[in-house]
Amino acid sequence: MAVTMADITKLRKMTGAGMMDCKNALNEANGDFDGAMEIIRKKGKAIAAKRExxxxxxxxxxxxxxxxxxxxxxxxxxxxxxxxxxxxxxxxxxxxxxxxxxxxxxxxxxxxxxxxxxxxxxxxxxxxxxxxxxxxxxxxxxxxAPSTIFYIHPGNKLATIVGFNQKDIDYQVARDVAMQVAAMNPIAVNREEVPADVIAKELEIAKEKAREEGKKEEMLDKIAQGRINKFFQEMTLLEQIFVKDGKKTIQQYLSEQNKDLTAVSFVRFTLNAE
The missing domain is CATH 3.30.479.20 (Elongation factor Ts, dimerisation domain)
Incomplete structure (x- = not known):
C-alpha cells in the first residue's frame, strides 16, 4: 500500500525517527504501524549492540x-x-x-x-x-528538602541542585548558592559531612608537607589541624567564600537573608573534565 505523508508524520511523532527512516520502515512493513515501529526498534538495538x-x-x-x-x-x-x-x-x-x-x-x-x-x-x-x-x-x-533550586550551566554539560531547610526562600539567593556549587565544586555542605577517610588523608598530607618544610615532629599535629581548617574553608559549601562577594562566606550570605536559613544538601554533575 502507498505510504502517505500523514503516515510518515504520525510514525515520526510516535518514534522520534527521521522522515526517511519512517518512510522506509512503513514501506518495509507494508504500511503497518506496529511493524514499522518494530523495524525502527530493531535498528536501534543493532546499533546499540554494535557500538557497545x-x-x-x-x-x-x-x-x-x-x-x-x-x-x-x-x-x-x-x-x-x-x-x-x-x-x-x-x-x-x-x-x-x-x-x-x-x-x-x-x-x-x-x-x-x-x-x-x-x-x-x-x-x-x-x-x-x-x-x-x-x-x-x-x-x-x-x-x-523543604525548598529546592536548580542551575544548568550554559551548554548543558553541568548542572546542580541544592536543598534548603526553609520554604519560600528568595529565588535569587537560592540560585546564587546553586551557581556557587557549580563554580566551586564543594565536596560537602559542611565540615561535619566530610567523610572521615577524606579528613584522615588530608591530615596525613598536611603532616607530610610540614615534615618536608623541616617542621619539628611535635608540631606536626597542630600544623595539620590548621591546614585542615583551610581545607574545610575551601571545600565545604557553607564555609566557602561567596564568589559574588569575597568578604563573606555562603553561610553568612544565607544568614543575612534569614538568621536560621542554611543549605542542607546538594548534588553536582558535569560531563566536563575537571
Missing amino acids: DREASEGCVLADAKGDFAAIVALKCETDFVAQNQDFIALTRSILDVALEKRPADIEALKTLTIDGRTIADLIVDRSGITGEKMELGYYGSLT
Missing part, C-alpha cells in the same frame, strides 16, 4: 526542581553534534520530567519508567538507532 564498546563521553545534562524535590539527569552520547540536537535535548527533558513526577529511587528505577507507553531504556535504544551513536542514561541524582 564505544565511549559515550558527550551528552546533555539537565536539572529541575519541583517543590521539595529536585533532580539531575544526564543522557550521554558519542559526539557533541548529537548532544546539541534538539530532539536529543527534548528526550533528556522528557526523562527529567518523568523523574520529577515519579521520583524514582535510583537510575535503574528511572530506566523502567515509561513515556507514551515505552520504557525510558527502550526509548534510548530507539534514539541510538536514529542517530547511529551509542547512547546511555549516564546519570540520575535527586534530593528532597
Whole structure:
C-alpha cells in the first residue's frame, strides 16, 4: 500500500525517527504501524549492540526542581553534534520530567519508567538507532528538602541542585548558592559531612608537607589541624567564600537573608573534565 505523508508524520511523532527512516520502515512493513515501529526498534538495538564498546563521553545534562524535590539527569552520547540536537535535548527533558513526577529511587528505577507507553531504556535504544551513536542514561541524582533550586550551566554539560531547610526562600539567593556549587565544586555542605577517610588523608598530607618544610615532629599535629581548617574553608559549601562577594562566606550570605536559613544538601554533575 502507498505510504502517505500523514503516515510518515504520525510514525515520526510516535518514534522520534527521521522522515526517511519512517518512510522506509512503513514501506518495509507494508504500511503497518506496529511493524514499522518494530523495524525502527530493531535498528536501534543493532546499533546499540554494535557500538557497545564505544565511549559515550558527550551528552546533555539537565536539572529541575519541583517543590521539595529536585533532580539531575544526564543522557550521554558519542559526539557533541548529537548532544546539541534538539530532539536529543527534548528526550533528556522528557526523562527529567518523568523523574520529577515519579521520583524514582535510583537510575535503574528511572530506566523502567515509561513515556507514551515505552520504557525510558527502550526509548534510548530507539534514539541510538536514529542517530547511529551509542547512547546511555549516564546519570540520575535527586534530593528532597523543604525548598529546592536548580542551575544548568550554559551548554548543558553541568548542572546542580541544592536543598534548603526553609520554604519560600528568595529565588535569587537560592540560585546564587546553586551557581556557587557549580563554580566551586564543594565536596560537602559542611565540615561535619566530610567523610572521615577524606579528613584522615588530608591530615596525613598536611603532616607530610610540614615534615618536608623541616617542621619539628611535635608540631606536626597542630600544623595539620590548621591546614585542615583551610581545607574545610575551601571545600565545604557553607564555609566557602561567596564568589559574588569575597568578604563573606555562603553561610553568612544565607544568614543575612534569614538568621536560621542554611543549605542542607546538594548534588553536582558535569560531563566536563575537571
